[in-house]
Amino acid sequence: MNKRIFCILLLTLLVSACGSKPAWDTEQAPAASQSQRLAEENVMVSWSLSDAASLDANLRKRIRLEVKKADGNPVEGFRLNHEKLLHLIVISRDLSTFSHIHPEHKGNGVFEIENSFPAGGDYRVIADFIPENGDPMAKMEWIQVEGKQVETQQVVPDEELAQVIDGKRVALAMEGLTARNPVKLTFTLTDENTNQELADLEPYLGAIGHVVILSEDGERYVHVHAEEGQGTGPDAVFEATFPRSGVYKIWGQFQRNKQVFTAGFVVKVP
Numbered sequence: 094m095n096k097r098i099f100c101i102l103l104l105t106l107l108v109s110a111c112g113s114k115p116a117w118d119t120e121q122a123p124a125a126s127q128s129q130r131l132a133e134e135n136v137m138v139s140w141s142l143s144d145a146a147s148l149d150a151n152l153r154k155r156i157r158l159e160v161k162k163a164d165g166n167p168v169e170g171f172r173l174n175h176e177k178l179l180h181l182i183v184i185s186r187d188l189s190t191f192s193h194i195h196p197e198h199k200g201n202g203v204f205e206i207e208n209s210f211p212a213g214g215d216y217r218v219i220a221d222f223i224p225e226n227g228d229p230m231a232k233m234e235w236i237q238v239e240g241k242q243v244e245t246q247q248v249v250p251d252e253e254l255a256q257v258i259d260g261k262r263v264a265l266a267m268e269g270l271t272a273r274n275p276v277k278l279t280f281t282l283t284d285e286n287t288n289q290e291l292a293d294l295e296p297y298l299g300a301i302g303h304v305v306i307l308s309e310d311g312e313r314y315v316h317v318h319a320e321e322g323q324g325t326g327p328d329a330v331f332e333a334t335f336p337r338s339g340v341y342k343i344w345g346q347f348q349r350n351k352q353v354f355t356a357g358f359v360v361k362v363p
Contacts (some may be wrong), residue, residue, distance in 0.1 A: 161202055181195065263345065302331075
């Protein structure tokens, strides 16, 4: 009798061992995959500024940035993000000047580009990129440009969200403007003189346009996504989520007749 019970128990153990795995084994592959993925907190960017080889009326500087891992090794590979490996945003502290440029990748995580600054002072620089084995990320820093400074402008919300750039009227409408919730941004473009809708926008960076949003203090950079399947105007629709209440500036960039133009609006988010 005891021998029979022993055989039954032995058979049960053998079947159990063949037909199941411990929990840690089933999670081992995803955990290993996650450990190899490059997280934003494990990526650093070091910035340097030097005089450019060619000087002009403005303060022309060479911007150099090095993208490194936490262990000090360079980030070698980058994925195309809106047709570029890295987007560099340069904004003055008072949000009055804005540049969206694309440095050249020199290899070993190094990017370089020359940029003309309108005056001396503090500028917020934002590097937006996607490592080859990582998530989309944005790294920000304040840099100081030596040179004659100009009087700063106050950041005041616009009474009318419309402006004219080289004969093109750009109007901004916002739906559901509250913090921490998706907000629909609709830019409508018309001809200043005829008031006719402009329906001949050209793709810019792989989309109908590109939008950048920064808080008044320069500390909150908002990611903006263009709705898919849009045509060539006159409306360009985007979605953004403001992280908290406050004053922000929104820059919308579009292309027409091979020329890129930028409209900027200051809004207050309740």
